[in-house]
Amino acid sequence: MAKIIKVRCNGAGKCVNEFTDKELEKYSRPTIVVRGQPKNTVPERLVIPCKHCTEGKVIITRKMIEEM
Numbered sequence: 001m002a003k004i005i006k007v008r009c010n011g012a013g014k015c016v017n018e019f020t021d022k023e024l025e026k027y028s029r030p031t032i033v034v035r036g037q038p039k040n041t042v043p044e045r046l047v048i049p050c051k052h053c054t055e056g057k058v059i060i061t062r063k064m065i066e067e068m
Contacts, residue, residue, distance in 0.1 A: 003068050011056020019048075021068060024060070042066065 002020040009015045027046050042062050050056035 005060070005064060005068050007058050007060055007064070009050035009053065009056030009058045011050055011053045013053050013056065015050050015052035015056060017048075017051050017058050019058075019060070024065060 002022060005019050005024075007017055007019070009017060024046065027048055028043060042065050044062055046060045046065075048058045048060065050058055
């Protein structure tokens with residue numbers, strides 16, 4: 001079952017956006033490691049355009065993703 005995270009955008013309407021773990025994988029970028037262990041594959045934060053309005057951005061932090 002897919003995990004869902006609900007986040008409000010920072011636009012005037014404060015729209016509620018829902019993202020599944022599969023959708024967030026689309027926005028994360030791959031990590032290439034030449035030597036050693038990869039540090040952290042989850043970015044510090046993701047800034048995604050709002051699904052409902054044109055002016056808002058949704059900011060998802062690493063902590064929110066890890067708690068998911």
